[in-house]
Amino acid sequence: MRTALCDTLGIEHPIVGFTPSEHVAAAISRAGGLGVLGCVRFNEAGELDAVLDWMDANTGGKPYGVDIVMPAKIPTEGTQVDLTKLIPDEHKTFVERTLRELGVPELPEDTAERAGVLGWLHSVARSHVEVALKHPIKLIANALGSPPVDVIEQAHAHGVPVAALAGKAEHARRHVHNGVDFVVAQGYEAGGHTGEIGSMVLLPEIVDAVDAPVLAAGGIGSGRQMAAALALGASGVWMGSVWLATEEYLQTMPSSAAMQTALVRATSSDTVRTRIYTGKPARLLKTRWTDAWAAPDAPEPLPMPLQNLLVSPAHNRLHEANDPGLVSMPAGQIIGRVDKIRPVAEIVAELVAGYEEALARLEKTR
Amino acid sequence: MRTALCDTLGIEHPIVGFTPSEHVAAAISRAGGLGVLGCVRFNEAGELDAVLDWMDANTGGKPYGVDIVMPAKIPTEGTQVDLTKLIPDEHKTFVERTLRELGVPELPEDTAERAGVLGWLHSVARSHVEVALKHPIKLIANALGSPPVDVIEQAHAHGVPVAALAGKAEHARRHVHNGVDFVVAQGYEAGGHTGEIGSMVLLPEIVDAVDAPVLAAGGIGSGRQMAAALALGASGVWMGSVWLATEEYLQTMPSSAAMQTALVRATSSDTVRTRIYTGKPARLLKTRWTDAWAAPDAPEPLPMPLQNLLVSPAHNRLHEANDPGLVSMPAGQIIGRVDKIRPVAEIVAELVAGYEEALARLEKTR
Numbered sequence: 001m002r003t004a005l006c007d008t009l010g011i012e013h014p015i016v017g018f019t020p021s022e023h024v025a026a027a028i029s030r031a032g033g034l035g036v037l038g039c040v041r042f043n044e045a046g047e048l049d050a051v052l053d054w055m056d057a058n059t060g061g062k063p064y065g066v067d068i069v070m071p072a073k074i075p076t077e078g079t080q081v082d083l084t085k086l087i088p089d090e091h092k093t094f095v096e097r098t099l100r101e102l103g104v105p106e107l108p109e110d111t112a113e114r115a116g117v118l119g120w121l122h123s124v125a126r127s128h129v130e131v132a133l134k135h136p137i138k139l140i141a142n143a144l145g146s147p148p149v150d151v152i153e154q155a156h157a158h159g160v161p162v163a164a165l166a167g168k169a170e171h172a173r174r175h176v177h178n179g180v181d182f183v184v185a186q187g188y189e190a191g192g193h194t195g196e197i198g199s200m201v202l203l204p205e206i207v208d209a210v211d212a213p214v215l216a217a218g219g220i221g222s223g224r225q226m227a228a229a230l231a232l233g234a235s236g237v238w239m240g241s242v243w244l245a246t247e248e249y250l251q252t253m254p255s256s257a258a259m260q261t262a263l264v265r266a267t268s269s270d271t272v273r274t275r276i277y278t279g280k281p282a283r284l285l286k287t288r289w290t291d292a293w294a295a296p297d298a299p300e301p302l303p304m305p306l307q308n309l310l311v312s313p314a315h316n317r318l319h320e321a322n323d324p325g326l327v328s329m330p331a332g333q334i335i336g337r338v339d340k341i342r343p344v345a346e347i348v349a350e351l352v353a354g355y356e357e358a359l360a361r362l363e364k365t366r
Numbered sequence: 367m368r369t370a371l372c373d374t375l376g377i378e379h380p381i382v383g384f385t386p387s388e389h390v391a392a393a394i395s396r397a398g399g400l401g402v403l404g405c406v407r408f409n410e411a412g413e414l415d416a417v418l419d420w421m422d423a424n425t426g427g428k429p430y431g432v433d434i435v436m437p438a439k440i441p442t443e444g445t446q447v448d449l450t451k452l453i454p455d456e457h458k459t460f461v462e463r464t465l466r467e468l469g470v471p472e473l474p475e476d477t478a479e480r481a482g483v484l485g486w487l488h489s490v491a492r493s494h495v496e497v498a499l500k501h502p503i504k505l506i507a508n509a510l511g512s513p514p515v516d517v518i519e520q521a522h523a524h525g526v527p528v529a530a531l532a533g534k535a536e537h538a539r540r541h542v543h544n545g546v547d548f549v550v551a552q553g554y555e556a557g558g559h560t561g562e563i564g565s566m567v568l569l570p571e572i573v574d575a576v577d578a579p580v581l582a583a584g585g586i587g588s589g590r591q592m593a594a595a596l597a598l599g600a601s602g603v604w605m606g607s608v609w610l611a612t613e614e615y616l617q618t619m620p621s622s623a624a625m626q627t628a629l630v631r632a633t634s635s636d637t638v639r640t641r642i643y644t645g646k647p648a649r650l651l652k653t654r655w656t657d658a659w660a661a662p663d664a665p666e667p668l669p670m671p672l673q674n675l676l677v678s679p680a681h682n683r684l685h686e687a688n689d690p691g692l693v694s695m696p697a698g699q700i701i702g703r704v705d706k707i708r709p710v711a712e713i714v715a716e717l718v719a720g721y722e723e724a725l726a727r728l729e730k731t732r
Contacts, residue, residue, distance in 0.1 A: 001731055001732070169633075169634075189554075189563075197699055198553060198555035199565070200566055200585030200586070200591060201555050201634050201699040201702065201703075202634070204703075205634060218564070218566065220566070225570065228593075231594040231597050232593075232594050233590060269534060332567075333564060337567075356732070359729070359731075359732060361597075362593065362596055363725070365367055366722070366725060
């Protein structure tokens, strides 16, 4: 299973794996794919620097990338304290009441902050880029589409290609016009920020719209789905959700057992596309938390980045509650096929074998 | 491009084409696929009988099928007149006001009824089956899932296999348990009644869930998409939207030029999944009519079959308005790729050639 992407990125299989866990990212790279580390959880560039040092020591010299969250248009932003003042009392009250009604305990006083929210700020995302470019990264991906042109130029000056997510052909065209090197076509099925066009339709549309390699995202979790993505014209796949159910993920996030239980239990109908996570439509695991926000008495979610600031402390409490029915986690429809927690290498091996089987099956139709 | 389905149905290509037009259905069959004629437009069994006589004379002896609309559970139903009494005044007023605001003219008094609505009634759908089984049909498909078991048995007694649409693996399992022979896996992208799971995820899920051949529906309009569907495990494809943009469609429905113009103009973002057509979620072309129903002052759609009875006269007026911005038509996201009106045979030839190209491309990755 080789495409031109393998040569461009120096990888064995055209599998790009997005994950917030450095243990998962390193394992994907070691298994012959490209592990892409999500940076949004790092409040400070120094934390990211230390984790990338760890990556450099643990990928066995194999290539890896990073994923940032940066809108193309540079927003005016204040400090976290200033922004918090913009959150209406109605929303704060709803969150408090909902957590109480769901029986979510307060955090113990000695609980360390689980994950940052400042990575959603433009200034912090820029510091992530600065730090990442000091490491031997092979890709910068931006979860919010094309980053600002000067960031793309900065990456290119270091010889690092840039990938950007797109949910419509017109977005993909704009990204490539801005200088983006790879487009990640993010179908409706995908976890996290996603549009309304299903992968089956979106992927060939974007492939035909741009003169750049396209990675298929949304609904990819097996070799058959990889074969479908490549049949539709993709140069490779971008996968996220399936890596949440790995042994390596627990090494980075040891308190994620409830989340993993929720993923194993979930069917493909147990996700919901909602603005409650960040203010923009994103697909999440469906839980009593997302149900509460869908109730008639719930307020409309706030715009980005306010919604994230609003719900982030709630996410920490939900996480500590350790209840599979109360997890707040972006996840795609493919989680319906997750039925156990496995090592990353086993998933990659199965993808490769499944791809070959699918091709052998297709050849019999000729 | 051959699968076991070709032998089972006696067709050259594993392409099943659903259409309300007998001219399109016959052309699909003549081109080597299986044309499946939608029966819901026929108010009376006699009308269907006459059209199937025409099919028998115009398919060149090639196989064809019919599509009915029948829930598995037999509903208690009155006459059309009784049912109409159940429609709230609020809904009638909203429809009248909306048509006025959209500038849709009243129908001239001599306008013939364009299409029936009685086909949505269970008793009428049963009469469709009775009539169809007197013709040499090779498939009965049911758009609402598994038909009642006695209808399946009736078809089997005539040696005719039954297909049923499914938007979830559990529905597919139930259909096959009831005796259904083929499952049509209808992904989120599809036109008409559709669920929330995208084709990329749904298709392999249903293939693994049932011991029956599966047809891929939702997002299929090119040979690449056929190759993707077969990579995902489908035995063939079920296509609907693309046939609306054919020369043959105009032969059956000569006043459909505005609809065809709307399809050619539409992008893959110009559909909407809504309950306003039948009471159950169905994907339609997005127009000023669907926008009006999405406005905050619009009433909630009524349950099936009341919603259909409510909007059917409005559909006739919208149709006569002959305005691409006011069409009421089920259509899938694939219409974004429809850019001209073509003969059916050209579409089939392109599907076959595109499939071969996709396979040749995949083989280079080995």
